[in-house]
Amino acid sequence: MEDLLAPDAAAPRQGRRTRRRPSFHTLRVAAVERLCEDAAAVSFDIPEELEEEFAFAPGQSLTLRRKVRGEDERRSYSICSPTGSRPRIGVRVVPGGLFSSWLVHEVRAGDTIEVMAPTGTFTPDLTESGHHVLIAAGSGITPMLSIAESVLASDGQSRVTLFYGNRRTSSVMFADELADLKDLYPARFQLAHVLSREPREAELLTGRIDADRMTALIDGLVDVSDADHWWLCGPHGMVRDAQKVLAELGVPDDRIHQELFFAGEEPAAPVRRAEDQADGPVSQVTVVLDGRSTTSALSREATLLDSASRIRSDLPFACKGGVCGTCRAQVTDGEADMRRNYALEPAEVDAGYVLTCQTFPVSDTLTVDFDS
Numbered sequence: 608m609e610d611l612l613a614p615d616a617a618a619p620r621q622g623r624r625t626r627r628r629p630s631f632h633t634l635r636v637a638a639v640e641r642l643c644e645d646a647a648a649v650s651f652d653i654p655e656e657l658e659e660e661f662a663f664a665p666g667q668s669l670t671l672r673r674k675v676r677g678e679d680e681r682r683s684y685s686i687c688s689p690t691g692s693r694p695r696i697g698v699r700v701v702p703g704g705l706f707s708s709w710l711v712h713e714v715r716a717g718d719t720i721e722v723m724a725p726t727g728t729f730t731p732d733l734t735e736s737g738h739h740v741l742i743a744a745g746s747g748i749t750p751m752l753s754i755a756e757s758v759l760a761s762d763g764q765s766r767v768t769l770f771y772g773n774r775r776t777s778s779v780m781f782a783d784e785l786a787d788l789k790d791l792y793p794a795r796f797q798l799a800h801v802l803s804r805e806p807r808e809a810e811l812l813t814g815r816i817d818a819d820r821m822t823a824l825i826d827g828l829v830d831v832s833d834a835d836h837w838w839l840c841g842p843h844g845m846v847r848d849a850q851k852v853l854a855e856l857g858v859p860d861d862r863i864h865q866e867l868f869f870a871g872e873e874p875a876a877p878v879r880r881a882e883d884q885a886d887g888p889v890s891q892v893t894v895v896l897d898g899r900s901t902t903s904a905l906s907r908e909a910t911l912l913d914s915a916s917r918i919r920s921d922l923p924f925a926c927k928g929g930v931c932g933t934c935r936a937q938v939t940d941g942e943a944d945m946r947r948n949y950a951l952e953p954a955e956v957d958a959g960y961v962l963t964c965q966t967f968p969v970s971d972t973l974t975v976d977f978d979s
Contacts, residue, residue, distance in 0.1 A: 631672055632657055634722045637693060639714055642780045646746070647711045648687060650695035651722060663725035665690050665733070665757035666750040666838075666866075670723040670925040670933060675705050681924065682706040683931040685750035685840075685866075686725065687781065689757045690733070694725065697749035697780055723923075726933055729838070729866045730754075733761040737835030740825075742849050744772040744816055744841035745780075750866060751840055752781050759792045768797040768834075770824050772816035772845070775805045799824060816841075818848040831856050839865040843949075860953065867930050867949045890941070890968035894919055895976040905968055911936075911943065911975060912963040922963070923977065929965040936963050941973035 634651040641647050651669075653661045663686055670683045682705075684696035698710045714720070731739060731754055739758055741751045748771055755767045773779045779800065789798050800807075801824070803815045811827060814820055825831065837858060839849045846865050853863055889904040894915050905914040912934050916922050925933040932950030938959045947965040948956065963975065 631670075631721045631723050632660075633719050636714055636716050636718045636720060638716050639710075642697065643778055643782075645711065645778075646697065646699040646780050648695050648697050648781075649710055649714060650688070650693050651720075653693065657724075660724045661694060663690060663694060664727075664730040665753040666729040666731065667725040667727035667753075668750070668931070669694060669696055669725060670931075671706065671710075672721040672723070673706070673709075680705055681926075683726075683925040683933065685727075685753070687749045687752045689753055689760060697746060697752070699746040699780065723925075723933075728932075729840075729864060731758055731836060731838075733757060735835075736762050736764040738766045738768070738833055739836045739838060740829055740834045741767060741769045741771075741838045742816065742821065742841070742845070743769070743839075744845050745778075747840035747842075747845075747866070748780050748785075749840075751838065752784065754838060755796065756788060759788065759796055764795075766795045766797075767792075768799075768829055770799050770801060770816060770821070770828075772801040772803065772841070774803050776800075776802065797828060799828060816845055816848075818852050821849055821852045825852070825856070831858065834858075835862065837863045839863065841867075843867055864952075890970060891972045892968055893940075893972075893974040894922070895939075895974065895978055896921060898978065907968045909967070910964055911961075911966045911968065915963070915975075924964060927964045929962050932962060934963040935960055936975045936977040937961075937979040939974045939976050939979065941968075941970035943967065943973055943975070944969050 634653065637650045637652045639647050639649050668683045668685045670681055672679065672681045684698055686694050687697040688695040698707055700707045700711050729750055739754065741755060743751045751769060755769060758765045758767055785798060789796050799812060801812050801814065801816050801820065807813045811823055837853055839846045846867060850863065888907045890907055891902060892905040892911065892915060893900055893902040896919060901919055903918045912922060912924055912927070923933050925931045929947035930949045935951065938961055943961055943966045945961045945966040948962055950962055951960055
C-alpha cells in the first residue's frame with residue numbers, strides 16, 4: 608500500500624457507524640497547501656446540496672478515485688480539519704505513488720476529483736469530556752489533528768496529549784497548526800515532538816517512538832489512570848509497540864483505538880483475483896447492498912470482494928489491503944474466513960463483521976450484508 612490508508616475502523620462512538628452508504632461525487636479542489644517538501648493538504652469545496660452527505664466526524668477519511676492507464680485506482684486519506692469545517696486531507700508523497708505524487712505535485716485549486724463521502728469510525732465521542740492521549744508518527748498525524756482540534760473545541764474541559772514522531776523538524780506535517788493549537792489551549796493541550804534523526808535538548812524527545820521511548824514518555828508526561836482514551840496512528844511497528852506498552856500498563860482494550868497508514872511490514876494473505884481462478888469449490892453467496900440482494904455461485908479460492916464485484920460492481924472498496932475498512936460487511940448467515948485485519952475492532956469481529964477484501968467463503972451458503 609503506497610499511500611496513506613485511513614481505515615474505516617470500528618463503529619462510531621459519536622453515533623458510531625452510520626449505515627448511509629457513501630458514494631462518489633465530483634468535487635472541486637478549493638486549495639492545495641504545501642506542508643513541507645514532500646507533503647501537502649488538499650481541501651475541497653462542497654456544494655450546498657452535498658453538505659449533509661459530506662459532514663464528517665473527526666478522524667474520518669475520504670476515498671479518492673481516478674483512472675490510471677484505464678484502471679480504477681482508489682486511495683483513502685484521513686481528514687485533517689476539525690468537524691464542522693471544509694473537508695481537508697493531508698497527503699505525503701510515497702515514492703512511485705500513483706496518487707500521492709499526483710496530489711502533492713500536480714493537482715491545483717480548481718481541478719476536480721471524484722471523492723467518496725466520509726467514512727470511518729476512528730472517531731471520539733465529542734459529547735463526553737475526557738483526556739485523550741494521541742500517539743502518532745509521520746503522516747499518522749493527519750486524523751490526530753482533526754481529533755485534537757475537535758476535542759479541544761468541544762466542551763472547554765477535555766484535554767489532549769499528543770506524542771508525535773518524525774525524522775527531522777523539516778519533515779513535520781502541520782507544524783504551524785499544532786503550534787497554534789498549543790497557543791490556543793495552553794492548559795489543555797500537551798504536545799511532545801520526538802525526532803529520530805535530529806537531536807533535541809531533551810534526550811527523551813530524541814529517537815524513534817519505540818516501546819522503550821513510549822514507556823518513558825508516558826511515565827514522564829501522562830497519568831495513566833487519568834487517561835480516558837488512547838489513539839494510535841502510524842506504521843504497524845509503532846502501533847504494535849504502543850499496544851504492548853499499554854497492555855503492560857493495564858489499559859483496557861476498549862480505551863485503545865488504532866489506525867494504520869501502512870501495513871507492508873506484515874505478509875499479506877495469499878489473495879488471488881476471481882478472474883484468475885480455475886474451476887473449483889464454490890459457495891452460494893448472497894450479497895446485500897443498498898437494500899438489494901444478489902445471490903451467485905462464488906469461488907472459495909477468491910476473496911468475497913473480488914468475486915462478488917463481478918456481479919455487483921457497486922461494492923465499496925478502497926485499499927484492498929485489509930487496512931482502510933471501506934469494504935466492511937457483516938456475515939449474517941454461514942461461515943467465512945478473514946485472513947487479514949487491520950481495520951476492525953475485536954467487538955466488530957465478534958459481531959460477525961469482516962473485511963471482504965481479505966475474506967473467503969467457507970460454508971456452502973453465505974450471506975454478507977454491507978448495509979448492517
